[in-house]
Amino acid sequence: MPVPFSQVEALLALPRDFYERPTIEVARDLLGKTLIHRRRAGRIVEVEAYLSEQDRAAHAWSGRTRRTEVLYGPGGYCYVYLVYGMYHCLNVVAETAGSPGCVLVRALEPLCGIETKPPCNGPGRLTRALGIDLRQYGADLTAGPLTVRDALRPLTEIVQTGTRIGIRHATDWPLRFWLASPT
DNA sequence: CAATAGATCATCT
């Protein structure tokens, strides 16, 4: 593995304050941060922001239901759901209680514990690579086996912005952010 | 290459 686990384990988890801000800021700031599940870790390189009831593409668009319940709680918790019957998607709840913003984590750069045979870019492959499923629904990302921690190293890439992928509504909103090497 | 179909199930109507 490129990075020993002890090195990512030493990173500090992001505090609740980090998440309880506008969703778009949280999305951009998550880039470069370290996602750890048990002994597997990756560097976040692509995310998408999903806003509240105004965002037709967001699950919260149809209001508060059993599935979206965690989105209405405080920030810093994990929102996982199953798409197309076989893939899980990992989201980070943003904003304070009552405001259902969240950030979909779309791609990781493997750091340790991850078999890179199947790449871990794409929300479905990412959760499979980390071993995440519906059991982590509602998990606290500031403590426990599933955490988001500080960046391992400063950003050397630039943040690019574009439209979200794989959705049927609000397809032209520039809410997708990813890291790219400077040209 | 690009386009498309199929897998498969929790959640919502």
Place this chain on the structure above:
DNA sequence: GATGATCTATTGC
């Protein structure tokens, strides 16, 4: 009963 914030395999140029 319909619908996906997906991915893979397969078909057709």
